[in-house]
Structure formats: C-alpha cells, structure tokens
Amino acid sequence: MGHTRVRFAPSPTGYLHIGGARTAIYNWLFARKTGGVFILRIEDTDVSRGSPELVQGILDGLRWLGLDWDEGPYFQSQYAGEHREAAQKLLESAHAYRCFCTPDELKARRERALAEKRDVKYDGTCRNLSPEEVKAKEDAGVPFAIRFKMPEGPGSVAFRDEVYGPIEKRFADLEDFVVVRSDGSPLYILSNAVDDIRDGITHIIRGQDGLANTPKQILIYEALGKEPPVFAHMSFTLDPKRAKISKRRHGEVATVEFYRTHGFIPWAVLNFLVLLGWSTPDDREFFDRAELIRAFSLEGVGKASSVFNFHKGDPKFITDPKLMAINAHYLRTMELSELAPLIRAEMEAAGIWDDMFEGAEREWFLATVDLIRSRYHLLSDFVTEGAAYFSDEFPMNENALNKNLLKSPELAGWLPELADEIDALEGFTLESTEGAIRGFADKKGVKAGVIINGVRAAVTGQLKGPGLFDVLIAVGKDRVVRRLREVGRYY
RNA sequence: GUCCCCAUCGUCUAGCCAGGUCCAGGACACCGGCCUUUCACGCCGGCGGCAGGGGUUCAAAUCCCCUUGGGGACGCCA
Numbered sequence: 001m002g003h004t005r006v007r008f009a010p011s012p013t014g015y016l017h018i019g020g021a022r023t024a025i026y027n028w029l030f031a032r033k034t035g036g037v038f039i040l041r042i043e044d045t046d047v048s049r050g051s052p053e054l055v056q057g058i059l060d061g062l063r064w065l066g067l068d069w070d071e072g073p074y075f076q077s078q079y080a081g082e083h084r085e086a087a088q089k090l091l092e093s094a095h096a097y098r099c100f101c102t103p104d105e106l107k108a109r110r111e112r113a114l115a116e117k118r119d120v121k122y123d124g125t126c127r128n129l130s131p132e133e134v135k136a137k138e139d140a141g142v143p144f145a146i147r148f149k150m151p152e153g154p155g156s157v158a159f160r161d162e163v164y165g166p167i168e169k170r171f172a173d174l175e176d177f178v179v180v181r182s183d184g185s186p187l188y189i190l191s192n193a194v195d196d197i198r199d200g201i202t203h204i205i206r207g208q209d210g211l212a213n214t215p216k217q218i219l220i221y222e223a224l225g226k227e228p229p230v231f232a233h234m235s236f237t238l239d240p241k242r243a244k245i246s247k248r249r250h251g252e253v254a255t256v257e258f259y260r261t262h263g264f265i266p267w268a269v270l271n272f273l274v275l276l277g278w279s280t281p282d283d284r285e286f287f288d289r290a291e292l293i294r295a296f297s298l299e300g301v302g303k304a305s306s307v308f309n310f311h312k313g314d315p316k317f318i319t320d321p322k323l324m325a326i327n328a329h330y331l332r333t334m335e336l337s338e339l340a341p342l343i344r345a346e347m348e349a350a351g352i353w354d355d356m357f358e359g360a361e362r363e364w365f366l367a368t369v370d371l372i373r374s375r376y377h378l379l380s381d382f383v384t385e386g387a388a389y390f391s392d393e394f395p396m397n398e399n400a401l402n403k404n405l406l407k408s409p410e411l412a413g414w415l416p417e418l419a420d421e422i423d424a425l426e427g428f429t430l431e432s433t434e435g436a437i438r439g440f441a442d443k444k445g446v447k448a449g450v451i452i453n454g455v456r457a458a459v460t461g462q463l464k465g466p467g468l469f470d471v472l473i474a475v476g477k478d479r480v481v482r483r484l485r486e487v488g489r490y491y
Numbered sequence: 492g493u494c495c496c497c498a499u500c501g502u503c504u505a506g507c508c509a510g511g512u513c514c515a516g517g518a519c520a521c522c523g524g525c526c527u528u529u530c531a532c533g534c535c536g537g538c539g540g541c542a543g544g545g546g547u548u549c550a551a552a553u554c555c556c557c558u559u560g561g562g563g564a565c566g567c568c569a
Contacts, residue, residue: 011569043569076569103567110566117492120565145567164496165508173494174565181567188569212495212564235497235562242561275503275518283505283517302497302504305562309502309520322503322519332532375531404529452528464530 004036004202008062008069009076009192011043012054016061016256018308019207019237019245022273026234027205028067029274029296039199040072045080045191061256065270066289071199076191079198083186086194086224087146087179095223096179098144099126100137103182121175122147146180148219157215162203162232162298169215177216189213193220196229205232205298208305232298235277235305245308253310253319262318263378265334265342268327272320276306286329328377336366343369343382350383352391365390368474371466388460389474396461396490404457405490411454412491414444418451419484428477430469437468458487 008024010016016024031038040062042055055073062069090096106122113120127149129137137144151171158168179190186194196204204210211233221228239245245254252258259269267289274292275285278300287295309320317324331339340358347353357365368389369382376382388394405411418440425432437455441448452468459480465471472480 009569045569099567101567106567114492119493121493147567167495169495177565178567183567185567187567192569208496209563233496238562240502244562272503277503279504281505285503285518304497306504307502317520320502320519325519372531374533447528449528456529462530466529466531468528 004031004034005039005200006031006036006203006205007039007041007072007196007199007201009041009043009195009206010058012051012058013247014054015057015247017245017247018254018256018273020058021061021065021256021269022237022276023205023207023234024062024067025065025270025274026278026296026301028069029293030203030205030298031070032293033296036202037070038068039074039201040069041074041076041195041199042072043076043188043192045076045185045188057257061260064256064260065266067270074195074199076195079191079195080186082198083191083194084180084184087186087190090148090179090220090223091146093223094149096146096148097127097129097176098134098138099147099176099178100129100142100144101125102143122177124176127176143182145178145182147176148179148216148223150174150176150219157218159214159218159228159231161211161214162230163235163301164211164233164303167211167214174215174219179220189216190220193217193224197221197224197226201229203230203232205234208233208235232301234301235303237276237308238305240307240309240311242305242307250310250312253312259319263346263380264323264327265330265379268330269323271330272323272326275322276308277302285326324377331376331379332374336370339369339373340366342379346379346383347390350387352383352387352393354390357390364474371470371474375464375466385462388462392479394461396457397463400457400461400463401490403463404453405487408450408454409491410444411450411458412488414440414451415454415458415484415487418455419481422477422484423481425477428473430473433472434469454487455484458490459483 006027008020008027010020010024028038030036040059042058044051044055059073087096091098109123110120126144126147153171156168156170157174158166160166177189178187180186210231214231214233218228237245239250243249247254256269260266271285271287271292274296278296279302280295280300284295309322311317344353344357347357354361372382372386372389376385382390384395418437421436421440422428422433425436437451438448441451444451453463456462456465456468456471459475460471466474475483
C-alpha cells in the first residue's frame with residue numbers, strides 16, 4: 001500500500017471524548033497495520049484558538065490509551081495563510097466567486113425558506129454578478145465572503161467510501177458553500193482539505209458526519225488540482241436512547257479521563273472501543289497489541305451505529321457492562337508484571353503503597369494480587385475491597401460486620417482466644433491454620449463456618465474473598481493475630 | 492423543505508457482498524446448576540433476535556421494492 005498517512009484531527013475541547021478516541025484508535029490501527037504514519041492535528045480555528053490547556057486533555061487521553069503519533073501535533077490555526085491562498089487560487093480559476101450577501105440577509109432568507117418549507121440552499125444571488133458589478137462593490141468596500149462555485153448541469157460527484165461503498169451526490173443537491181468568511185478567515189471545509197493536502201493524507205478515517213461533506217471536499221481537491229484521498233467513514237456511537245453521546249448530556253463517562261481515574265486498564269478501554277463498530281469474521285474479542293494490529297481492517301468496520309450501553313445511576317455498572325467485563329477479564333488474565341504498575345498507581349494515590357512491594361516483598365505482592373484479582377473488576381478494587389491485604393488501614397464492610405461478627409457476640413471473646421492459639425502455632429501454613437480453626441470450632445461446639453466467617457471479617461473487613469486459609473497466609477501471621485486480638489473494637 | 496445513510500437476541504456482534512451447510516452462532520447482561528466455609532473465577536444449561544409487508548427463486552437473515560423506525564447533512568460552527 002505504499003506509505004499511508006492518516007490523521008486524527010480533533011478540535012481542542014479540553015478532553016478526549018470516547019467517540020473521538022474511537023476515531024483516533026481506528027486511524028492509529030490503520031497506520032500501524034499499513035506501516036504508515038499517524039498524524040495528530042488540532043483543528044483550533046474559530047473560538048478555541050490559542051488555548052494550550054484545552055489541547056492537553058486530548059494529548060493526555062491519547063497517551064493514556066497508548067496511541068502514539070508520528071507527527072504533530074500540528075495546529076490548524078497556523079496555516080490560515082495557506083488556506084487563504086488556496087481560496088485565492090479557487091477565485092482565480094473561477095472555481096469560486098465573491099459573495100456580497102450579508103450574513104443577516106442570508107439568515108433571513110434561510111429562515112423564510114424553512115418557514116415556507118422550501119429548500120434552504122443558497123439561492124445564488126451573487127453567483128452571476130457581472131465583472132463590473134463585482135468591481136463596483138469591491139471598490140465601494142462592500143465586504144465579501146468567498147463561495148465555492150458548484151458545477152452546473154446534471155453531473156455528480158462519485159466516490160467509493162471504504163465502509164459505506166459507492167456514494168454519489170448530484171451537483172444539483174449541493175450548494176455554493178462559503179469557503180472564506182467576509183473577515184477573511186477560512187472555514188473548516190476548506191482548511192481541512194488544504195491541511196490534508198499539505199500533510200499528504202492518503203486515507204481519511206473519520207466520523208460519519210463527514211460523509212455529507214465529502215463530495216464538497218472532493219470538489220475542492222479537484223478544483224485545486226489534487227487527487228482526493230481514500231475516505232472511510234465510521235458510524236456513530238449513540239446512547240441507549242439513540243442520541244449522540246456528549247459530555248454535556250452524559251457527563252464524565254463520555255470522556256477517556258473518566259476511565260483513567262476510575263480504575264480501568266487502558267488496553268481494556270481500547271479493546272472495548274475498537275469493538276464498538278468493528279469486528280473480525282471469527283468474532284474474536286480479546287487481542288494483544290500485535291494481534292489487534294494484525295487483525296484490524298477497514299473491511300470489518302460496520303455501517304450501523306452502535307449503542308454505548310450506559311445507564312446513569314446504575315449501582316452495579318458505572319459504565320457499559322461489556323466494558324467492565326473486558327476490564328475484569330484483563331485484570332484477572334494479564335501478566336502480573338504488567339498489572340503490578342497499574343495497581344501501584346492506585347495504591348500510591350490511596351497512600352498505601354510501600355516500596356517493599358517492589359523490593360523484598362515483590363513475590364508476596366504479586367502472589368497476593370493474583371490471589372484476589374479474580375473477583376475484582378476495577379484497579380481501584382485493590383485499594384478498597386483489597387486494602388486489608390496491603391495495609392493495616394482498611395474499611396470494615398457493614399454487612400460483614402453485622403452478619404459475621406455482631407450476630408455472634410461470643411466471637412468478641414473467642415477470636416482473641418483463637419489469636420493466642422494461632423500465635424502459638426509451630427508453623428503458619430494452610431494446614432496448620434485450618435487445623436487450628438476447625439479444632440477451635442469443635443471445641444466451642446459451633447460450625448466451622450461461624451469461626452471462618454468471623455475471622456474473615458475481622459482480618460479483611462470483607463464478607464467474601466478467597467479461601468480463608470489462603471487469605472491468612474497472604475495477610476501474614478502477625479497481622480492476623482493482631483487483628484483477631486483487636487476484634488473487640490467492633491463490638 | 493431537500494439530500495444522504497443505516498436496520499440480526501436488552502447491548503456488542505458473526506452470517507449478508509459470491510442465496511441452501513442458519514428452525515441464525517458467539518460475547519456481555521440476566522436466570523438456573525456444578526464447584527465451595529463465603530464471594531468470584533471456571534464449567535454446564537436456560538432466556539432472548541433476522542423491524543413489518545410485498546416480490547424474485549426449487550430455496551432468502553442473505554437479492555429487489557415499499558413501509559416503518561433510527562441517524563446524519565443542508566451555518567460567514569469544527
């Protein structure tokens with residue numbers, strides 16, 4: 001395929017939206033797949049021009065997902081001169097003309113057309129001005145915008161979209177669109193095309209809203225004497241009500257930042273996002289980086305929009321259940337050595353990280369993570385539900401307290417007694433602890449479960465968890481004994 | 492008002508382009524079971540869909556048309 005060049009061109013909004021992330025992912029994957037170049041370009045014309053902090057959120061999101069770009073970030077605002085030059089060329093080659101209609105006039109005409117249920121396209125008032133009329137207005141200093149001159153006649157623009165197939169649009173259904181404002185500033189549709197030409201973009205992979213703009217942009221390419229690139233439009237991601245996802249409506253869940261701060265594994269998020277509207281013929285769902293790059297293809301991109309299945313206020317799923325399932329899958333299956341740094345970050349943030357976990361206690365740390373990870377969904381679970389394994393500061397689950405400790409008041413006295421027996425144990429092993437606890441239950445004439453559950457609650461603050469004897473070994477003799485002796489504080 | 496796109500379980504989807512092997516397969520979610528001191532994991536099973544209607548054909552989820560539903564574009568926004 002030669003050297004492909006693709007770009008992700010977000011406007012600086014301050015955060016990376018999940019829809020934008022998906023677009024970025026597809027571009028990145030395509031570049032990596034084809035050995036091409038992935039370019040980052042910030043489309044900062046108009047309002048948000050010149051606010052670096054709004055760009056930062058986007059860069060952070062891309063980096064967190066592991067998407068590395070080869071060129072850029074370029075800033076569209078820096079090329080306004082080029083965009084204007086292109087408009088000049090269009091004017092000179094009669095592919096565009098000066099339009100002296102004022103925005104107010106246009107707005108009025110437009111509203112009238114809408115009210116009368118007529119077509120709202122530009123009526124072509126200035127299209128056929130004579131050279132004399134144009135000169136007179138220019139001399140009089142009447143401000144003008146520049147409009148692209150749509151070809152006349154029954155012709156059409158045709159192209160093949162890599163995901164939607166052949167698309168054809170009649171000139172008659174298009175209008176003379178504005179390319180430069182009357183204040184001389186270029187518009188997106190022009191700037192975008194000019195930038196793509198300059199950056200040598202070979203494949204434009206973008207959201208489906210660009211599909212309707214594509215014929216116009218192809219016309220711009222042709223008027224400028226350039227070969228249009230290959231286009232591939234991706235369907236949208238909608239909410240369960242089939243409305244577009246936005247930060248405004250849906251809040252933080254719509255941003256990558258949310259996942260970064262809520263215990264998600266970057267690769268899991270990427271894996272989920274890539275599956276939203278793309279699949280392989282064998283319907284595979286988990287990939288490592290190399291596998292995904294190998295498997296990716298524009299052919300697998302679906303035409304139908306997909307739903308991001310998020311329900312605000314759901315106590316069980318803070319985001320799409322599938323995303324949580326994928327996160328949990330990676331959490332329990334990924335290499336411990338790769339998982340450890342992610343957990344470390346959580347623990348540092350929670351203030352319970354100890355450098356020993358990467359030093360003398362590394363083996364213990366990894367084994368403990370491995371012991372508990374199969375029941376966790378989020379990285380943050382290690383510092384909430386899992387805090388007792390790593391720190392003496394841990395929360396006591398209310399249900400565990402009521403059901404397994406308070407309900408059996410005798411435990412207040414028994415557990416310290418058991419602590420002494422465990423402390424006196426020859427060895428501290430699965431066998432010895434199990435023997436001690438079952439023997440203790442027999443001696444007190446209760447079912448082992450009563451003691452086991454009480455110990456679990458006192459030692460981990462949890463109602464559930466791995467097999468208790470494994471838990472004891474992981475937590476360690478000293479801590480177990482201490483926590484059992486101090487059980488009185490809960491009564 | 493004009494133009495364009497889309498349509499398989501609740502959700503993500505395989506199958507559709509090259510019609511039969513599909514009384515439609517997988518995943519998530521949900522329900523039940525096994526395992527078990529608990530909870531997960533794992534395993535087994537269940538629930539659940541070709542939007543509707545016409546064609547074409549020996550045969551249609553697959554091809555064609557219409558209807559319905561959804562989305563998008565039509566800015567001196569990006």
